[in-house]
Amino acid sequence: MDNARWIVVLSVILSMMVTLTLLKRYAGGPRLETPTTVENVAQTESARPAEQNRSVISLPSRREIPRFGQVSFPKPAVHTFSVDQPRDFDKMNESIKNEGALIR
Amino acid sequence: MLELFKLPEKISESKMRIADRRGFILYIVITVLLGLAIMAFALNTFKTGAVTQLSRNVDQNRLALLAQSANSEVIAMLKSQVNLNPSSQTFAKFRSVFPTAGSPPPALPVTVDLISNFEPQKTVQLAKVGYNLKIRSSAVLTVFRRSSLNSMSAYNGYIDVISKAWREGAGEITMEAHERRDVRLIDLRHTLDKYALFVKNYSNDYNNTSRRLIVDGIKNVGTHDISRIFIGTDNYPTCVDPRKDLWFDIYYDDHKDLQGFAQIFGGNNLKEFPLAAETPADYPKFNRLFFESNKPFTSLGGVSVGMFVMNKQVTNEYERVINFAADACMTAAGVATEPYRVAAALKTKCQKAIQKLGNPNAYAQMMCQDFVDKAAGGNYANCEEFKKLLVTCQQNWTYRWGYTDAASLWKVDTPGRAPQDSTMPDRYAGLSNISMGSGNYGPYMSEYREVSGGAQYNPERWHVGVMQQFYGSDNDTPVLIEGKAYMRFFKLAYLDEFTATVPFFNPAPVNIRVITSKYLRKDKTGSFLTTPLTAELASNLYSDKLMKSRAIDDLSLNSLWGEKIKCYNGDGQQVEYDPMQYPAPIIEKPAQPAGSNVPATRFGRAVDFRNASWNYVSSTDFLAERAPGDGKLLYLDGFMYIMAGDLDLSGVTHFQGKGLIYIARGNCRLGNLERLNDQPTSDSLRIYLRQGDFIINPAVDDVVIEGSLTAFYDDPQGSSDPLQQGSIILSDRTRVTIYGNLLVDSLDLEASGNSGLAENGVLHIIHDPAVYNAAVTLNGTPLDPYHVSIGPVKTSFSFRAGGEES
Numbered sequence: 025m026d027n028a029r030w031i032v033v034l035s036v037i038l039s040m041m042v043t044l045t046l047l048k049r050y051a052g053g054p055r056l057e058t059p060t061t062v063e064n065v066a067q068t069e070s071a072r073p074a075e076q077n078r079s080v081i082s083l084p085s086r087r088e089i090p091r092f093g094q095v096s097f098p099k100p101a102v103h104t105f106s107v108d109q110p111r112d113f114d115k116m117n118e119s120i121k122n123e124g125a126l127i128r
Numbered sequence: 129m130l131e132l133f134k135l136p137e138k139i140s141e142s143k144m145r146i147a148d149r150r151g152f153i154l155y156i157v158i159t160v161l162l163g164l165a166i167m168a169f170a171l172n173t174f175k176t177g178a179v180t181q182l183s184r185n186v187d188q189n190r191l192a193l194l195a196q197s198a199n200s201e202v203i204a205m206l207k208s209q210v211n212l213n214p215s216s217q218t219f220a221k222f223r224s225v226f227p228t229a230g231s232p233p234p235a236l237p238v239t240v241d242l243i244s245n246f247e248p249q250k251t252v253q254l255a256k257v258g259y260n261l262k263i264r265s266s267a268v269l270t271v272f273r274r275s276s277l278n279s280m281s282a283y284n285g286y287i288d289v290i291s292k293a294w295r296e297g298a299g300e301i302t303m304e305a306h307e308r309r310d311v312r313l314i315d316l317r318h319t320l321d322k323y324a325l326f327v328k329n330y331s332n333d334y335n336n337t338s339r340r341l342i343v344d345g346i347k348n349v350g351t352h353d354i355s356r357i358f359i360g361t362d363n364y365p366t367c368v369d370p371r372k373d374l375w376f377d378i379y380y381d382d383h384k385d386l387q388g389f390a391q392i393f394g395g396n397n398l399k400e401f402p403l404a405a406e407t408p409a410d411y412p413k414f415n416r417l418f419f420e421s422n423k424p425f426t427s428l429g430g431v432s433v434g435m436f437v438m439n440k441q442v443t444n445e446y447e448r449v450i451n452f453a454a455d456a457c458m459t460a461a462g463v464a465t466e467p468y469r470v471a472a473a474l475k476t477k478c479q480k481a482i483q484k485l486g487n488p489n490a491y492a493q494m495m496c497q498d499f500v501d502k503a504a505g506g507n508y509a510n511c512e513e514f515k516k517l518l519v520t521c522q523q524n525w526t527y528r529w530g531y532t533d534a535a536s537l538w539k540v541d542t543p544g545r546a547p548q549d550s551t552m553p554d555r556y557a558g559l560s561n562i563s564m565g566s567g568n569y570g571p572y573m574s575e576y577r578e579v580s581g582g583a584q585y586n587p588e589r590w591h592v593g594v595m596q597q598f599y600g601s602d603n604d605t606p607v608l609i610e611g612k613a614y615m616r617f618f619k620l621a622y623l624d625e626f627t628a629t630v631p632f633f634n635p636a637p638v639n640i641r642v643i644t645s646k647y648l649r650k651d652k653t654g655s656f657l658t659t660p661l662t663a664e665l666a667s668n669l670y671s672d673k674l675m676k677s678r679a680i681d682d683l684s685l686n687s688l689w690g691e692k693i694k695c696y697n698g699d700g701q702q703v704e705y706d707p708m709q710y711p712a713p714i715i716e717k718p719a720q721p722a723g724s725n726v727p728a729t730r731f732g733r734a735v736d737f738r739n740a741s742w743n744y745v746s747s748t749d750f751l752a753e754r755a756p757g758d759g760k761l762l763y764l765d766g767f768m769y770i771m772a773g774d775l776d777l778s779g780v781t782h783f784q785g786k787g788l789i790y791i792a793r794g795n796c797r798l799g800n801l802e803r804l805n806d807q808p809t810s811d812s813l814r815i816y817l818r819q820g821d822f823i824i825n826p827a828v829d830d831v832v833i834e835g836s837l838t839a840f841y842d843d844p845q846g847s848s849d850p851l852q853q854g855s856i857i858l859s860d861r862t863r864v865t866i867y868g869n870l871l872v873d874s875l876d877l878e879a880s881g882n883s884g885l886a887e888n889g890v891l892h893i894i895h896d897p898a899v900y901n902a903a904v905t906l907n908g909t910p911l912d913p914y915h916v917s918i919g920p921v922k923t924s925f926s927f928r929a930g931g932e933e934s
Contacts (some may be wrong), residue, residue, distance in 0.1 A: 032156050043167050083760055083782045085800065086742050087832050088869050090807045094348070094908060097353040097901045099229060101913070104319045105700040106278035107720040108734040110845075115276075116734045117843045120792055121635045 174467035184779040187301050189566045191293040192927055194255050194263055195305035198291035201248040202265045202310065210916045218242060220511040222916045225271050225283055226315055236274060242267040265291040270889040275736040281315035282739035304928040310919035311739040314767050316788060317902050317913050323896035328360040328728050329853060335593030337540050339885040340876035342597040344894040345607040352694045352702045357598055358718050359611035360728045363848050369586035372790035375616040375681050376595035377534040378688060382603055387690025392668050393531060401528055409699055414556045417530035419667040429662030430677060433522040438507040441641045442521060446514050449636060450474055450499050456492040456691040457481035491634035505818055512634050520630045529621035529665060534592040537618055545592060558646040558677025571647035606689050610715040613685040621645035621677045645675050669709050698722060729846035733816055735790055741766035741917030747775035755780050761804060764813060766917035770913035777801060778825035786915045799825035802834045808906035812898055817854055818842045826859040836899045838871040857883045860881040865892045867900045
C-alpha cells in the first residue's frame with residue numbers, strides 16, 4: 025500500500041474519532057463524576073434508631089387535679105374480674121427466666 | 129499513423145495521475161460519508177433501545193417508589209388514627225377484636241379488613257406531577273394470638289399493607305408493594321384498677337397524726353362504681369393476741385357528719401358526763417362524748433355486788449365507819465382514841481375498844497364486835513355491817529358510760545401519747561390515766577404493751593391516734609375498705625359516787641366515791657370488769673356488755689360510711705354490701721370470683737411478655753428512645769417491658785400516650801410527672817415494679833404524679849424481708865400527690881432514714897377515674913381503654929411487578 029492509501033485510512037480513523045467525540049459531547053450522556061471518598065462508617069453494632077428531638081413548644085405544669093362534673097362508667101370489662109392465680113405468677117417468672125433473657 | 133496517435137510521454141503520465149487522484153478523493157469522501165452514516169445509524173438504534181429501556185426502568189422505579197410511598201402513607205394514616213381518632217373507621221376496626229359484653233372473644237386467627245381500594249391522597253398528588261398514575265392500597269389486620277392470661281386482654285397480630293401503582297392507560301407496567309408490620313393490641317384495664325390504695329403488709333401508720341394519708345376515691349355516688357382500698361396484715365407484729373387486725377381511730381371532727389357516725393351514736397352532738405349539783409365549777413368536765421348514758425347497778429345483770437367486796441372505795445368507807453365506831457367506844461369509855469387503822473390492825477383496835485367500853489348493847493360496840501368476829505384480814509365480806517354497806521351500794525350505784533374517740537383521751541399529736549388533762553379525775557381515768565396503769569402508760573396501753581410469750585401482747589392495739597382520711601379530703605367520698613379493718617372508739621365508764629345512809633346498828637351516812645371502770649384485758653377474767661353483763665350498753669349496731677372502760681373495736685370500718693355500699697362483686701355482679709350489721713361483715717380478701725381463693729399476698733399483675741409492644745434491656749435504652757431530646761417528655765406506646773432498672777423518671781415532667789411500663793427488676797425514681805394533654809384525654813401511665821420500689825425525687829417538694837403506681841414484689845411474693853417488698857420511698861417530702869392509684873407491698877409514712885414523709889407531711893392519693901375504669905366518659909368525652917402499637921419495623925417486604933391493571 026502506498027502512502028496515499030495510508031492517508032485515506034488515517035483520515036477515516038480521524039473523521040470517526042472527531043464524529044464520536046462530537047457525538048459524545050453533544051449527546052448529553054452521563055459524565056464521569058470525580059470519585060469521592062466514601063466515609064468509612066463503623067458498623068460494628070446496629071443501634072436502635074433513636075428518635076430525633078421533637079420540638080415541644082411548652083410543657084405547662086397544671087399541678088391541679090381535674091374535677092369532672094359528669095362522670096359515667098360503663099360496666100367493667102369481663103377480664104377485669106379475673107384474678108391472676110399463683111400459678112400464673114409462677115408461669116410468668118419462668119417466662120422471665122427464659123424468654124425474658126432472650127431479648128438481651 | 130501509429131505515431132500520430134502516440135501522445136507525448138510526459139503529457140500522458142501527468143494526465144493519468146490527475147485521473148487517479150480524482151477517484152481517490154471521491155473514494156475518501158464516500159468512505160467518510162459511509163462511516164458517518166454507519167455511526168448515525170448505530171447511534172440511532174442504540175438510543176432508541178436505551179430510551180425505551182430507560183423509560184421502562186424509570187416507570188418501574190417510579191411506580192415502586194410510589195407504591196412504597198403509598199404503603200408508608202397507609203401506615204402513617206393507621207398510626208395517626210388507631211389511637212387518636214375515635215371517629216375513624218380504623219379506630220373502630222382495630223377495637224372490634226376485643227370482646228365486649230355483647231360479643232365473645234373472637235376465634236383466632238381473625239382477619240379484619242382495615243382499608244380496601246384506598247387511594248392514598250398524598251402519594252397520588254406526588255404521582256400526578258407529569259404522569260397520570262393510579263395507586264390503590266389495602267390493609268388487612270390479622271390477629272393470631274391472645275394473651276395466655278385471662279386477666280390480660282391483649283392480642284398479637286400483624287398488618288399486611290399492599291399498594292399497587294400503575295400508569296393509567298399503560299397497564300402492562302404494574303408495581304405492587306407489600307409490607308407487614310407487627311401489631312400489639314392491649315386493653316390496659318386490670319382488676320387492680322378499682323383500688324385507690326392497696327397495701328399488703330401491716331403498717332403502724334394508719335392512726336399517725338404527724339404523717340397523713342388522704343385517699344380520694346372516685347366520686348360517683350349512687351352507682352355501683354366505687355373505689356376500693358385494701359389494707360393488708362401481712363407481716364403483722366409477732367404477738368399472742370388472737371386478733372391480728374387493724375384498728376382505725378375515728379375522730380369526731382373528721383367523721384361527725386358521716387351517716388355511720390350518727391347511726392352508731394344516735395346523733396352527732398357532743399355530750400358530757402353529768403356531775404352532782406354540788407360539784408365545784410372548776411372540776412374537769414369530759415365533754416367529748418358522742419353518746420352518754422347510765423343505768424342503775426341493779427339493772428346491769430351478770431355482776432353482783434359481791435364482786436366489790438375488795439373494792440377500795442367500798443372497803444375504805446367501811447373501814448372509816450368501823451374506825452369511827454371504835455373511836456366512839458373509846459370516847460364513851462373515857463380513853464384516848466387510836467390512830468386510823470385498817471384490816472388486822474383495825475381488828476385489834478376494835479378489840480381494844482370493846483374491852484374498854486364493855487357495853488354489848490352499845491351500837492358502836494356491836495359494829496366493832498361484828499368486825500372482830502367476821503373480818504378476815506382485809507376481807508370484810510362476812511361482816512354483817514359490811515354487807516349492809518354493799519346492799520346500800522347496790523341500791524345506790526349508778527353506772528355511767530359514754531363513747532369518745534382516742535384524740536379525747538390521749539394527746540395524739542405528741543409522740544408519747546400522754547393522757548389528756550381532762551382524764552385526770554378518777555371517773556375519766558379508766559383508759560389513759562397513767563396512775564391507773566403501769567409504767568408511763570394508762571391501763572389501755574399498758575395492758576397491750578405487757579410482754580406475753582416473749583413479745584408485747586399486741587403493739588398494734590396501742591397505736592392510738594386519728595385514722596387516715598379514707599373518705600376524701602372533705603370526708604364525703606365513699607370507698608369500700610377491704611381487709612381486717614375495724615373502726616375503733618372508746619368507752620369511758622365508772623360507778624358514780626353517792627352519799628346514802630346505811631342501816632348499820634346505828635344508821636350512818638356514807639359516801640362511796642367514784643369507782644373507775646378501768647380497762648382490763650379480756651383474757652384477765654374474774655373481775656366485774658370482764659364479767660359479761662346481761663344488759664346491752666351499746667348505743668346502736670355493735671355490742672357492749674362489759675363494765676370496763678374499753679375500746680369498741682369490732683365494727684367494720686365500712687360502717688362509718690353508714691349506708692349500704694353498691695359495688696360489683698368478684699364475679700362482676702351488681703351487689704350491695706351492708707356494713708351496718710353486727711358482727712362486722714369485714715371483707716378479708718380482695719375481690720375475686722366465687723371459688724377463687726387467692727390471698728392478698730399473691731395479688732398482682734401477671735403479664736404475658738409476648739404481648740409487649742417494646743422490650744428494653746435497660747432503662748437507658750428505654751429513656752433514649754421513649755424520652756428523647758431533653759428527656760422531659762415521655763412517649764408511651766402500650767405495654768413496654770424493661771428487663772432491668774433502675775428507671776429514673778425524675779427528669780421526666782410530662783407524658784403523652786397510653787401505656788404500661790413493666791420493670792422486671794429495679795426501682796423507679798419519680799418527680800413531678802403529669803399528662804401533657806389536659807383531661808379528658810385517654811392518655812394514661814401505669815408503672816409496675818416487679819422487684820423494686822418507687823423513690824420520690826428528694827430534690828422536689830410538693831410532688832404531683834399522674835399515674836398508676838404498683839410495686840408488688842414478685843418471686844418471692846409475701847416476703848418478710850424489707851428488701852423484698854415493693855414500697856414507695858417518700859424521701860422526707862412534705863406533700864406527695866398521686867393522681868391515679870397506689871398499690872404496694874408496704875407503706876411507711878413515718879420511717880427512719882428519710883424514707884417516710886416529713887413531719888406533718890401528706891400523701892394524697894386521688895383515684896383517677898381514667899385509671900379506675902379507662903373506658904370512663906368524662907364530661908361527655910368517652911375515653912379509650914385500648915392501645916394499639918404498630919411496629920416501626922417492616923417484618924416483611926416484597927415487590928411484585930406485573931401488568932393487567934389499566
